Amino acid sequence: MSRPLVLHPDRLLPVEPKAQAIARELYASVMNLPIVSPHGHTDPSWFATNTSFGNATDLLLVPDHYVFRMLYSQGVSLESLGVGNPTVDARAAWRLFAERYHLFRATPSRVWLDWVFAEAFGIEVRLDAETSDLYFDMITEALATDAFRPRALFERLGIEVIATTESPIDTLEHHAAIGASGWSGKVVTAYRPDPVVDPEFEGFSANLDRFSQLAGEDCRSWSGYLAAHRKRRAFFAAHGATSTDHGHPTAQTANLSPHEAAALFDKIVGGKAGAAEAELFRAQMLTEMAAMSVDDGLVMQIHPGSFRNHNAGVFARFGRDKGADIPTRTDYVHALKPLLDRFGNARDLSIILFTLDESAYARELAPLAGHYPCLKLGPAWWFHDSPEGMRRFRRMTTETAGLYNTVGFNDDTRAFLSIPARHDLARRIDCGFLGELVAEHRLEDWEAAELAQDLAYNFVKQAYRL
Template sequence: MLQEDRLFPIEPTARSIARSLYETVRTLPIVSPHGHTDPRWYAENAPFPDPAQLFVVPDHYVFRMLCSQGIPLTALGVPRVDGGPTETDGRKIWRLFAENFHLFRGTPSRLWVEQSFADVFGLTKRFSAETADEFYDHIQDCLARPEFRPRALFERFGIEVIATTESPLDDLEWHEMIRQSGWSGRVVTAYRPDPVVDPEFEGFRSNIERFGELAGTDATTWEGYLEAHRIRRAFFKSYGATSSDHGHPTARTEDLSQAEAAALFEKALAGRCTPEEADAFRGHMLTEMARMSLDDGLVLQIHPGSWRNHSAGVMATHGRDKGFDIPTRTDYVRALKPLLDAVGMRPELTVILFTLDETSYSRELAPLAGAYPALKLGPAWWFFDSAEGMRRFRELTTETAGFYNTVGFNDDTRAFCSIPARHDVARRVDCAYLATLVATGRLDEDEAFEVAHDLAYKLAKTAYRL
């Protein structure tokens, strides 16, 4: 069903330019510098269990849409916190998905799923109630074959490097196992320290104690705590990490005195932080992380603005990450000033900003990234990782920040089979945008070829230092 020229401009002249651009980037290796695939897949290289476990159960884009139309999460196999009953019959889940596939019309999930069906499994019929079983059986058969194991797919997808995301409390055993295996696939980790920088995280004090143990230092003093970060960052770097990753509720930063920070840390350890103090501590830690980045070169990623686990009911029944993270209005201009005053003019630092609030693209993010040497803009993300979302990102940021204050695409996904499709959509949309610039006299065609290559490949490598 997939059109060869999908997502290109409709007008023939511009379409032709887009097609030419795309042909030069279509098969470039995939650089995936930020994502959430499970390193265990690459370590164990076991077969994926069944089509529903591959396409529905782990993908909150998919099951939240089905849920929004009244299909219970339990009917889709989403696990319960209490271990209570949830659908385990993959075929039943699959049929529900197929019967309701019309809900995805016009969504990027539709594109990703169809392209995965076609390119990964060779399935080119329309997915529907009628073809559900045929698809299920075919995919099930494939998954049993060696060429559909994680490492084989990784290679077939043309992944040059992929980053996973781990907590400083993680011992990186799967990354170690990958290394030991001698497999040539490049899988790197990223340092995501929420459990040890957020005083409101479950078990903060015991996290800090464990953190100190892992680092071999007493992390319950402010100096020891900072030292533990330095040690664990170095450990993560030894497993290929080139970035840290920070998903706070807001973009707030602080640049407190060391005495103030130490006092807050002490309160946090004692569980006596007010919400405001916890927020200030998180904000201060971003500036500390940025200072460490000046020393160790890790790229600092900030993606604020998600109200996590918005539904109290879903959180109670199914826990985190179940499609109920909702974007909120996000301020950057005031929020980032302490960090920027501290380190924003340092060109050797790279801070990558993401947003779930598109109103900040032209008003805040592009003007900030178009001035501060340390700032770069992450790609359109999450709800905006879509044809229209990526078009708006370019239209709203390029005129102020240009292309070279952006960092290429990242897929940010847990849905392994969708990775090539996601990069393909991004490459198509960027080529469409460039073709429009060329066709309207805003960019010369030879330059567009260079920019297309930069957006598809080079910027991600250089910005993330991969």
């Protein structure tokens, strides 16, 4: 007999009755606010073409590295799940997942997926081996209907605006198509230049050629390369971008003289640079990007500290983004100083810092954001985008940085249907945090009510200039 799937109305709120009652009221006041998604990895072609998402496995399994990494860790091959294997039997792949759904107990994936199953698809029994086919059929059938096409979902899920992430060598044709379509949904891009900024990125040299071509500049000269960035940033801004994003291995910045920077660039494009010079170039480029942001007003996001593609065998066979990115210890205090020495007191610059190294929250990030006018703290990121992770973020940053140096929530996902689930989770945790502060008499109830709105809606719009 199958187990019922019920989302408890008080889930993720504090258990203690006084704090829970306060949190419940706060949550009720924000649960239906529109979703502002300022940073993520959804595919703009979905909204441009508005075609069906396919079957359950296509939508929920193959693209979700949170899901297949866990299954892989327990001995399930990636091929059998359909990863890098389009000819997989989708129903059989789904069954492998369904039989092992218990592996996700007490993880955020379980919270997000149960929301999707119950709220988006109206399923009333829990996923397990016995209900695997029921799930596969219900989800796949729903996806074939108009109500589950991307634009209909965008509207029904209450999304006010969503930002995708593209590189400078993307043509933004899907964004242009969305704009030209007359559809009212607001889908903007963000400028993520890693493929032309990181000399160690796959295809860096070819990327530069493409960059030259799209920008109409000679991107093998330092001045042409910088001009190309300026042009493409303007082009991105014309397609709605209000931010840039930088996913470097470290947070290192540099402040070379123009002459030194040009010499370094020559070495980079000449293919004569080693690892240290690649790192220095990425470092210098963060500062160059900050300089351009001072001019064009794009908000910078720095997402450092992921050791990408850690599993050599999986990378060789399946490529990037296969659940094998592992966080590393990350320094901010020394790393950001060169950039901050130059722009730290600039009034119009806004830099949002993220981390995968929670030991930096209270030690480095909150003190930096609680002093420098240009710095703000992004929300708990990636592995830390979870109930406990968000609680640690709030408890370790708030006392020094305050809540007003934070920027609301990012879902940062390519799993489209999980977006409302993630925002719901964040709103519950934030309301729980505020509820506990009120219950401890560290905050008045009317202050918490204001802050609940700010954390769920106002801060993100202000911080990302949306």
